[in-house]
Amino acid sequence: MIxxxxxxxxxxTGKTMITAALAHLLPGSLVFADCDVDAANLELLxxxxxxxxxxxxxxxxxVIDPTLCTQCGECMDHCRFGAIERDGDTYRxxxxxxxxxxxxxxxxxxxxxxxxxxxxxxxxxxxxxxxxVHARLVPGAGNSGLxxxxxxxxxxxxxxxxxxxxxxxxxxTGCPLISTISGTDIVLIxxxxxxxxxxxxxxxxxxxxxxRPRILVAINRFELELSLTERIQNWCDEEKIPVIGxxxxxxxxxxxxxxxxxxxxxxxxxxxxxxxxxxxxxxQELKNFGNQR
Numbered sequence: 001m002i003x004x005x006x007x008x009x010x011x012x013t014g015k016t017m018i019t020a021a022l023a024h025l026l027p028g029s030l031v032f033a034d035c036d037v038d039a040a041n042l043e044l045l046x047x048x049x050x051x052x053x054x055x056x057x058x059x060x061x062x063v064i065d066p067t068l069c070t071q072c073g074e075c076m077d078h079c080r081f082g083a084i085e086r087d088g089d090t091y092r093x094x095x096x097x098x099x100x101x102x103x104x105x106x107x108x109x110x111x112x113x114x115x116x117x118x119x120x121x122x123x124x125x126x127x128x129x130x131x132x133v134h135a136r137l138v139p140g141a142g143n144s145g146l147x148x149x150x151x152x153x154x155x156x157x158x159x160x161x162x163x164x165x166x167x168x169x170x171x172x173t174g175c176p177l178i179s180t181i182s183g184t185d186i187v188l189i190x191x192x193x194x195x196x197x198x199x200x201x202x203x204x205x206x207x208x209x210x211x212r213p214r215i216l217v218a219i220n221r222f223e224l225e226l227s228l229t230e231r232i233q234n235w236c237d238e239e240k241i242p243v244i245g246x247x248x249x250x251x252x253x254x255x256x257x258x259x260x261x262x263x264x265x266x267x268x269x270x271x272x273x274x275x276x277x278x279x280x281x282x283x284q285e286l287k288n289f290g291n292q293r
Contacts, residue, residue, distance in 0.1 A: 009200025
């Protein structure tokens with residue numbers, strides 16, 4: 001199995017649109033994972049049929065046993081996050097504020113314990129091209145990196161014999177991205193011709209190089225600012241990073257998203273044709289990587 005992650009240094013570059021199109025075009029048996037657990041939306045373009053949902057247990061949360069609590073208030077005094085609340089003579093922990101530091105347990109090991117708390121869910125679904133593993137993180141909850149790891153693990157455990165593991169990664173350079181690219185063979189970075197696009201491209205490349213995957217770049221909406229497209233191309237040339245696709249701005253992309261289908265579903269659109277070229281080059285990269293193993 002070759003593991004390919006489609007990522008971006010910033011949001012709004014068209015990463016998920018391209019991932020869905022590649023799912024439509026790349027040959028062989030595929031399994032998919034949407035690792036943008038804070039805002040997963042690959043399912044909107046792949047129309048999955050849900051098979052099962054499993055709870056995700058994140059950081060433990062402090063719980064006060066009212067039958068053992070002496071109402072001394074020491075736990076509230078020492079909680080730097082303001083997670084312990086008092087209602088009359090009753091003390092309780094707000095799960096939204098608790099950071100799981102367990103200071104309160106150290107202060108009062110008799111009445112307070114750390115208990116597992118569900119902070120998300122993992123979904124396993126069927127699409128026309130293969131299984132999709134996607135997730136939802138409870139708003140405001142932490143542990144997005146751990147949830148990304150759980151999503152990848154679920155996909156690889158259930159479909160270990162697939163030719164390609166295609167991952168729709170999160171934007172940015174934080175913990176969810178690091179968890180996404182860890183163990184991947186190839187990353188396709190989707191960028192755009194803007195100053196922030198170039199800046200964040202440089203940042204995400206620096207992170208990716210710590211994990212040593214094969215790095216490729218695609219420029220979406222490339223003709224909107226040709227001078228910046230040229231700067232991105234020149235920088236990639238200097239860094240010896242192949243730019244394997246340049247996709248034009250195309251209203252057909254917006255229409256395909258509204259319809260909930262990959263843009264390549266309508267093959268005559270300019271963006272669809274550009275992504276077909278990108279997919280052909282990517283397929284060759286995958287073959288080359290497979291031959292080098």
